[in-house]
Amino acid sequence: MGRPRTPLLDRERITTTALELVDSDGDFSVPRIAKRLGVQTGSVYHHVDGRDGIVELLRERVAEAIDSATLDPGRPWEASLAAWARSYRAAFAAHPRAIPLLMTSPVRAPRVLRQYERAVTLLLAAGFALADVMPLIIALENMVLGSALDLAAPEAMWELTDTSATPALARALDAVPPGRADRSFELALAGFLAQAEAMLAAYEV
Amino acid sequence: MGRPRTPLLDRERITTTALELVDSDGDFSVPRIAKRLGVQTGSVYHHVDGRDGIVELLRERVAEAIDSATLDPGRPWEASLAAWARSYRAAFAAHPRAIPLLMTSPVRAPRVLRQYERAVTLLLAAGFALADVMPLIIALENMVLGSALDLAAPEAMWELTDTSATPALARALDAVPPGRADRSFELALAGFLAQAEAMLAAYEV
Numbered sequence: 001m002g003r004p005r006t007p008l009l010d011r012e013r014i015t016t017t018a019l020e021l022v023d024s025d026g027d028f029s030v031p032r033i034a035k036r037l038g039v040q041t042g043s044v045y046h047h048v049d050g051r052d053g054i055v056e057l058l059r060e061r062v063a064e065a066i067d068s069a070t071l072d073p074g075r076p077w078e079a080s081l082a083a084w085a086r087s088y089r090a091a092f093a094a095h096p097r098a099i100p101l102l103m104t105s106p107v108r109a110p111r112v113l114r115q116y117e118r119a120v121t122l123l124l125a126a127g128f129a130l131a132d133v134m135p136l137i138i139a140l141e142n143m144v145l146g147s148a149l150d151l152a153a154p155e156a157m158w159e160l161t162d163t164s165a166t167p168a169l170a171r172a173l174d175a176v177p178p179g180r181a182d183r184s185f186e187l188a189l190a191g192f193l194a195q196a197e198a199m200l201a202a203y204e205v
Numbered sequence: 206m207g208r209p210r211t212p213l214l215d216r217e218r219i220t221t222t223a224l225e226l227v228d229s230d231g232d233f234s235v236p237r238i239a240k241r242l243g244v245q246t247g248s249v250y251h252h253v254d255g256r257d258g259i260v261e262l263l264r265e266r267v268a269e270a271i272d273s274a275t276l277d278p279g280r281p282w283e284a285s286l287a288a289w290a291r292s293y294r295a296a297f298a299a300h301p302r303a304i305p306l307l308m309t310s311p312v313r314a315p316r317v318l319r320q321y322e323r324a325v326t327l328l329l330a331a332g333f334a335l336a337d338v339m340p341l342i343i344a345l346e347n348m349v350l351g352s353a354l355d356l357a358a359p360e361a362m363w364e365l366t367d368t369s370a371t372p373a374l375a376r377a378l379d380a381v382p383p384g385r386a387d388r389s390f391e392l393a394l395a396g397f398l399a400q401a402e403a404m405l406a407a408y409e410v
Contacts, residue, residue, distance in 0.1 A: 146351025
């Protein structure tokens with residue numbers, strides 16, 4: 001028999017397996033990846049830079065789905081940021097259980113850092129003060145990722161067994177229009193953009 | 206020997222153990238709770254309403270730290286909501302790994318539902334339309350919980366090994382003022398409140 005054309009183990013397959021584990025269990029471990037791929041744990045370490053290296057491969061994989069072309073300095077910054085935020089939310093909504101893992105470990109993946117570079121460049125070109133740029137990006141990300149988690153929530157998120165105990169909540173829930181998650185996200189996004197515009201305007205005073 | 210004054214197994218201890226597991230591993234299972242408490246799995250089920258029941262006990266435990274007195278209809282709604290949001294963020298920042306679990310299972314805990322009742326009542330008294338109340342609360346929660354996860358992030362969240370690849374990002378990171386997480390949260394909160402005020406004003410047109 002000749003050698004298989006696809007290597008049994010490579011970074012792509014390790015990343016895919018790690019993401020499957022995160023999607024189902026909320027976390028991964030190198031031994032579990034090895035077990036699933038039918039190899040020794042040491043063989044996995046041969047291909048990646050430890051557990052942290054796998055986290056960065058996961059980050060690149062999830063972030064691949066973000067359309068970074070939205071960060072186009074040729075367009076008004078509000079439209080660019082809004083389009084980026086929507087694409088960012090969709091990418092992470094596909095892997096909600098990866099969010100806590102990726103939000104709590106440092107970003108090292110070069111391709112992801114280049115996406116931040118584009119966002120920073122866009123905000124500087126729009127006229128934001130250097131010290132305000134990262135707080136703005138972080139505020140936008142927190143809102144995007146909180147909202148991505150909400151997309152993974154059940155449509156009926158509040159279950160009232162005794163509506164007499166919470167009559168106002170019962171009425172408010174009955175009045176919720178369809179697509180509550182999108183509506184809440186767009187409301188928060190509009191607030192963010194208005195706040196950013198107010199900051200820009202305040203520089204000029 | 207007499208009977209121990211503290212029962213070996215009760216809902217409080219089950220909740221505490223489940224929260225310890227979530228804090229360390231991101232999730233819990235009934236068999237693991239039983240193992241840690243040195244009892245049979247079936248004994249745990251005897252005290253709680255299944256896995257979902259434990260999730261609701263966790264929700265009550267984490268939400269206990271939220272100061273619901275902040276939702277005071279006697280104060281201006283902006284101040285009430287802002288104080289609630291800050292307290293809510295602090296409560297969940299103490300248990301960031303519980304956030305995905307609690308955000309993706311339906312809310313049934315009576316004490317937590319009563320807190321929503323207070324928030325809904327406050328917003329209705331402030332003049333918000335019934336259909337806007339839940340989208341506003343959800344938008345605020347997404348921002349609060351995204352920001353609570355960010356509080357669990359390392360202070361140095363971006364690790365640039367080659368600053369020449371991302372020069373603007375490097376400059377923006379150098380310019381970040383201390384307390385970036387708080388600053389980002391307050392920025393998002395101000396945006397949210399401004400957006401809510403704009404909605405109120407628009408009703409009157």
